[in-house]
Amino acid sequence: MAYIANARMYSVDAAAALAWRELFSWLSRASGVDLDIIDHAFPLPLSELWSRADLACVFMCGLPYSRAARPPRPVAAPVPAQAPIPGLPxxxxxxxxxxxxxxxxxxxxxxxxxxxxxxxxxxxxxxxxxxxxxxxxxxxxxxxxxxxxxxxxxxxxxxxxxxxxxxxxxxxxxxxxxxxxxxxxxxxxxxxxxxxxxxPIPFLVAAPDCAEDVVSRLQTTLATFASAPACAGLRDRLCLEAFTPVVAEDYHLMTxxxxxxxxxxxxxxx
CATH class of the missing domain: 3.40.190.10 (Periplasmic binding protein-like II)
Structure with missing residues (x-):
């Protein structure tokens, strides 16, 4: 089964969007998860994207996540290189x-x-x-x-x-x-x-019913992003240090x- 990946929330311009596509391509190869990197650009509603059953690696804001009756599965959170608290997502x-x-x-x-x-x-x-x-x-x-x-x-x-x-x-x-x-x-x-x-920053999510092994493979691979030689240029282009596990309870701050x-x-x- 093919799953979708999307970084619309942080595809702030053409250069950033290209870097995200390259990251998802690396993630798909390294994890063995077949990711279909889709466009879902404004003015298409984000709510439509987040409701898809084939989500595997899509950015979601913490506020709708914390309000969701059936929240998606957390995959990983990015750690910005210039995070307001260094080293944290x-x-x-x-x-x-x-x-x-x-x-x-x-x-x-x-x-x-x-x-x-x-x-x-x-x-x-x-x-x-x-x-x-x-x-x-x-x-x-x-x-x-x-x-x-x-x-x-x-x-x-x-x-x-x-x-x-x-x-x-x-x-x-x-x-x-x-x-x-x-x-x-x-x-x-x-x-x-x-x-x-x-x-807590917007993070990558999978659909509530996404297979456990798919989420696990994505998480394991994203955990190597900080040190993977193949991602050295992407770390610079995406202004990112790492991806880290999501602490879902932290997002209660928003509600x-x-x-x-x-x-x-x-x-x-x-």
């Missing part, structure tokens, strides 16, 4: 503004236009709201005159920033690492004004943050 959300603006702090952006990705995203919505919650509690009022979204992807958040459609927006820190690595011309155009607390904001009467960022 975590990421953060950067609050970013255009470099040409006068905004130097997050507070400077209050009263402006806030962008967000989609309400099912941790980095682009849930973590953003969690970071803004103390300011909302202090003011007991909206922080921004307008919330603009869904923008869906990190690239579309950057496009909205650079076009002037929003004043500040959230970016998955690992996605930004990849974009800046492959598109260094973006660096002088953006300014990070704040970062959220770290959270706790969601519940905390809703109890406080702050159901959406803005």
């Amino acid at each position: 975590v990421y953060a959300t950067y609050l970013v503004v255009p470099a040409v603006t006068k905004f130097l702090t997050l507070e400077d952006t209050f009263g402006g236009r806030l962008g967000y990705t989609v309400d099912g995203s941790h980095s682009g919505y849930n973590a953003l709201r969690h970071h803004l919650l103390p300011y909302y509690r202090a003011r007991r009022a909206r922080l921004y005159r307008e919330s603009i979204g869904p923008l869906y992807t990190p690239r579309r958040v950057i496009d909205a920033l650079l076009s002037g459609d929003i004043d500040v927006g959230p970016l998955d820190s690992y996605a930004l690492d990849l974009m800046l690595h492959h598109q260094p011309d973006l660096a002088p155009k953006l300014r990070i004004v704040a970062a959220t607390d770290p959270a 706790r943050w969601d519940a905390e904001a809703r109890i406080a009467g702050y159901p959406e960022p803005g």
Whole structure:
């Protein structure tokens, strides 16, 4: 049986997408699992991808995973080379503004236009709201005159920033690492004004009914990524140190943050 692999969440540009395809090709050869590397690009819904019965190695955000009635099987989590806690499979959300603006702090952006990705995203919505919650509690009022979204992807958040459609927006820190690595011309155009607390990063999943030996072979092979000579170039191109086992309980953090904001009467960022 052929299974599917997909890295849409971190295929932030053509160069990154090619590197992910090469990683999955290596993984298929080294593990002996027949992986069909598919495209499932925006605007196709991620929910359709995550519901497929032939999933074997597909990135999934921790928030929908933690909410799933029947969650998929964890395969492995990536460890970014620039993870906010070195050596751990975590990421953060950067609050970013255009470099040409006068905004130097997050507070400077209050009263402006806030962008967000989609309400099912941790980095682009849930973590953003969690970071803004103390300011909302202090003011007991909206922080921004307008919330603009869904923008869906990190690239579309950057496009909205650079076009002037929003004043500040959230970016998955690992996605930004990849974009800046492959598109260094973006660096002088953006300014990070704040970062959220770290959270467990999106990870590779298989379908709930995926065969145990398939998941095991993928996990065993991905555990060698950090030292495999064949992956030396991929480690650089994907800004990754390693893949590590998933601790599913860690992702409960995301539903706790969601519940905390809703109890406080702050159901959406803005």
